[in-house]
Amino acid sequence: xxxxxxxxxxxxxxxxxxxxxxxxxxxxxxxxxxxxxxxxxxxxxxxxxxxxxxxxxxxxxxxxxxxxxxxxxxxxxxxxxxxxxxxxxxxxxxxxxxxxxxxxxxxxxxxxxxxxxxxxxxxxxxxxxxxxxxxxxxxxxxxxxxxxxxxxxxxxxxxxxxxxxxxxxxxxxxxxxxxxxxxxxxxxxxxxxxxxxxxxxxxxxxxxxxxxxxxxxxxxxxxxxxxxxxxxxxxxxxxxxxxxxxxxxxxxxxxxxxxxxxxxxxxxxxxxxxxxxxxxxxxxxxxxxxxxxxxxxxxxxxxxxxxxxxxxxxxxxxxxxxxxxxxxxxxxxxxxxxxxxxxxxxxxxxxxxxxxxxxxxxxxxxxxxxxxxxxxxxxxxxxxxxxxxxxxxxxxxxxxxxxxxxxxxxxxxxxxxxxxxxxxxxxxxx
Amino acid sequence: xxxxxxxxxxxxxxxxxxxxxxxxxxxxxxxxxxxxxxxxxxxxxxxxxxxxxxxxxxxxxxxxxxxxxxxxxxxxxxxxxxxxxxxxxxxxxxxxxxxxxxxxxxxxxxxxxxxxxxxxxxxxxxxxxxxxxxxxxxxxxxxxxxxxxxxxxxxxxxxxxxxxxxxxxxxxxxxxxxxxxxxxxxxxxxxxxxxxxxxxxxxxxxxxxxxxxxxxxxxxxxxxxxxxxxxxxxxxxxxxxxxxxxxxxxxxxxxxxxxxxxxx
Numbered sequence: 177x178x179x180x181x182x183x184x185x186x187x188x189x190x191x192x193x194x195x196x197x198x199x200x201x202x203x204x205x206x207x208x209x210x211x212x213x214x215x216x217x218x219x220x221x222x223x224x225x226x227x228x229x230x231x232x233x234x235x236x237x238x239x240x241x242x243x244x245x246x247x248x249x250x251x252x253x254x255x256x257x258x259x260x261x262x263x264x265x266x267x268x269x270x271x272x273x274x275x276x277x278x279x280x281x282x283x284x285x286x287x288x289x290x291x292x293x294x295x296x297x298x299x300x301x302x303x304x305x306x307x308x309x310x311x312x313x314x315x316x317x318x319x320x321x322x323x324x325x326x327x328x329x330x331x332x333x334x335x336x337x338x339x340x341x342x343x344x345x346x347x348x349x350x351x352x353x354x355x356x357x358x359x360x361x362x363x364x365x366x367x368x369x370x371x372x373x374x375x376x377x378x379x380x381x382x383x384x385x386x387x388x389x390x391x392x393x394x395x396x397x398x399x400x401x402x403x404x405x406x407x408x409x410x411x412x413x414x415x416x417x418x419x420x421x422x423x424x425x426x427x428x429x430x431x432x433x434x435x436x437x438x439x440x441x442x443x444x445x446x447x448x449x450x451x452x453x454x455x456x457x458x459x460x461x462x463x464x465x466x467x468x469x470x471x472x473x474x475x476x477x478x479x480x481x482x483x484x485x486x487x488x489x490x491x492x493x494x495x496x497x498x499x500x501x502x503x504x505x506x507x508x509x510x511x512x513x514x515x516x517x518x519x520x521x522x523x524x525x526x527x528x529x530x531x532x533x534x535x536x537x538x539x540x541x542x543x544x545x546x547x548x549x550x551x552x553x554x555x556x557x558x559x560x561x562x563x564x565x566x567x568x569x570x571x572x573x574x575x576x577x578x579x580x581x582x583x584x585x586x587x588x589x590x591x592x593x594x595x596x597x598x599x600x601x602x603x604x605x606x
Numbered sequence: 607x608x609x610x611x612x613x614x615x616x617x618x619x620x621x622x623x624x625x626x627x628x629x630x631x632x633x634x635x636x637x638x639x640x641x642x643x644x645x646x647x648x649x650x651x652x653x654x655x656x657x658x659x660x661x662x663x664x665x666x667x668x669x670x671x672x673x674x675x676x677x678x679x680x681x682x683x684x685x686x687x688x689x690x691x692x693x694x695x696x697x698x699x700x701x702x703x704x705x706x707x708x709x710x711x712x713x714x715x716x717x718x719x720x721x722x723x724x725x726x727x728x729x730x731x732x733x734x735x736x737x738x739x740x741x742x743x744x745x746x747x748x749x750x751x752x753x754x755x756x757x758x759x760x761x762x763x764x765x766x767x768x769x770x771x772x773x774x775x776x777x778x779x780x781x782x783x784x785x786x787x788x789x790x791x792x793x794x795x796x797x798x799x800x801x802x803x804x805x806x807x808x809x810x811x812x813x814x815x816x817x818x819x820x821x822x823x824x825x826x827x828x829x830x831x832x833x834x835x836x837x838x839x840x841x842x843x844x845x846x847x848x849x850x851x852x853x854x855x856x857x858x859x860x861x862x863x864x865x866x867x868x869x870x
Contacts, residue, residue: 188647189647189649190647190648190649190650190651191648192621192648193616194616215618216618216669216672216723217668217714217723218618218698218699219699219702219707219710219713219714221713222702222705222709222710222713222714223699223701223702228841231841235845238620238622238697238698238743238846239620240620240621241619241621241623241625242621244620244622285628289628289649299650300649300650300651302635302643302650303650305635305638309635312635316631316634316635319629319631320631323629323631331802331805331806332744332799332802333629334744335622335744335813337802337803337808337811338806345803345807345808346806346807579651
């Protein structure tokens with residue numbers, strides 16, 4: 177008699193958007209592993225055609241309420257590439273600063289409210305607060321410190337209004353930025369405490385053979401600029417993205433799956449950025465990573481929560497540096513002339529590489545748009561992780577097995593709203 | 607006494623409006639002390655059985671499955687509150703309503719047959735009765751808290767329906783149209799953002815949708831006097847609240863002008 181099990185989670189919790197998981201096991205043999213995105217399609221690339229190129233940062237922000245800055249940054253950099261514009265100096269620094277704010281708020285949200293409850297056995301951050309109120313309050317305050325940066329530089333936390341092609345509508349004064357400093361100094365201590373807090377969790381053993389892909393820049397931990405590199409030999413300009421990466425449309429998902437041409441799955445996000453850019457972290461961030469036993473390259477996806485906390489510390493320190501050195505720019509925008517062209521932009525969203533490509537007409541309207549969000553790029557890797565974790569935890573009862581599989585999906589902080597332009601978990605045991 | 611129960615559901619959207627709840631960093635744990643969060647997938651694995659006292663719905667209806675799902679959510683809740691431009695006006699994805707969605711599907715996806723979607727993106731109130739619509743792209747978290755508290759207290763929410771202009775005057779902002787000739791949707795857009803864009807030296811682009819009784823035609827004339835084309839006006843009104851009654855009619859009027867007069 178065969179022993180068949182099906183475990184399915186039809187609506188994954190504590191992820192951004194609608195996705196599901198289904199695995200099927202017959203006689204301890206894994207028949208099927210599927211991570212699906214059923215979030216309805218919204219067709220951004222289609223309705224961007226014909227819109228003014230200046231609309232791109234405001235409209236693409238609406239792909240994701242958690243990481244609107246990432247969409248604004250990738251879109252303005254792609255447009256500026258098409259227009260032959262380079263934004264430097266204080267305007268460039270302000271763009272790094274607003275990204276620091278988004279990393280802090282997004283990472284703090286995921287660490288404290290979405291992921292830590294898995295490690296401590298709670299249904300949610302709010303359940304966790306009943307026993308660990310001071311910890312959850314620290315996480316919320318840290319999140320708020322990041323949001324304060326986005327709020328000041330961007331105008332508001334969700335769908336900021338101040339980013340434009342060429343620069344900003346309004347630039348903050350030095351004094352306005354300096355008002356953020358006391359809370360960011362508290363946040364630096366809180367980020368250190370966060371690393372020690374998550375560094376003490378019990379982590380399932382896992383050692384993957386990931387191909388990590390991220391931006392790399394000679395002088396800084398990457399946000400907006402750099403080459404696309406991997407630990408297995410990719411080193412290309414952003415404009416070569418489509419020569420090396422392909423998107424595939426599979427039946428079970430409203431998101432396109434990405435793979436490296438002729439090679440397969442790859443991994444974007446904090447683990448990849450960290451492994452490929454460890455030497456660009458601040459000395460304190462490197463020291464804290466080592467203190468909690470994190471090597472400069474980490475292949476255990478369950479430890480992504482530690483890497484997120486190390487990046488949070490980096491972002492706080494980088495924000496403090498930028499504010500300290502800031503001088504309000506004389507001009508709010510770098511002027512440009514509209515012309516026909518094609519541009520590419522890739523930036524590091526909290527969840528990983530976010531690629532945009534646009535073609536624009538000589539009347540300033542968008543001819544063609546391509547947007548490749550991080551979660552779509554991670555989909556294949558998430559499925560291969562599910563298979564790995566399933567193989568090692570088959571002895572668990574269904575409910576516990578479902579939870580560890582969900583947890584391994586949450587390692588990626590998947591953003592399904594982004595990927596559709598994804599999640600629902602099913603474990604079937606036949 | 608048992609706490610009132612709260613459910614949060616998502617349809618086609620960006621997650622930003624429900625994130626506004628989690629963005630109430632100072633109030634979140636207090637809110638969790640006065641309501642039982644019974645079904646909020648983005649925040650918790652735990653799902654308590656219906657019915658619920660209050661349900662917040664984010665997102666627009668774009669699939670046949672979702673058109674059925676919203677009916678069930680309506681049956682399972684006492685109060686239904688829609689939050690954000692997607693749920694109250696169809697959202698940015700309602701731009702498909704003027705196009706052939708099959709064409710859109712072919713443009714984005716290699717295998718259009720795998721994609722199930724309706725021709726239109728429509729607000730929740732087109733499908734079921736809604737007790738309160740909270741505008742914004744995204745909603746204001748302070749207004750969201752006000753609406754939640756008002757319904758828990760059994761009173762009417764204090765959410766103004768006047769225009770962004772009023773907020774500008776209250777803030778002492780110089781008018782961006784008058785002072786530096788920047789086209790602005792503030793005179794026809796409902797308040798709620800605290801006149802954010804004009805405060806950042808940019809014209810309002812209509813996140814909160816039409817105010818009560820907006821004079822969109824008069825504003826359009828003003829924009830034209832400042833050099834805006836019919837096409838510019840269509841783009842301005844066809845944004846996050848494109849399918850709201852007032853903005854839709856205004857944009858269609860300019861579409862007609864182009865079609866009849868060949869005006870650009």
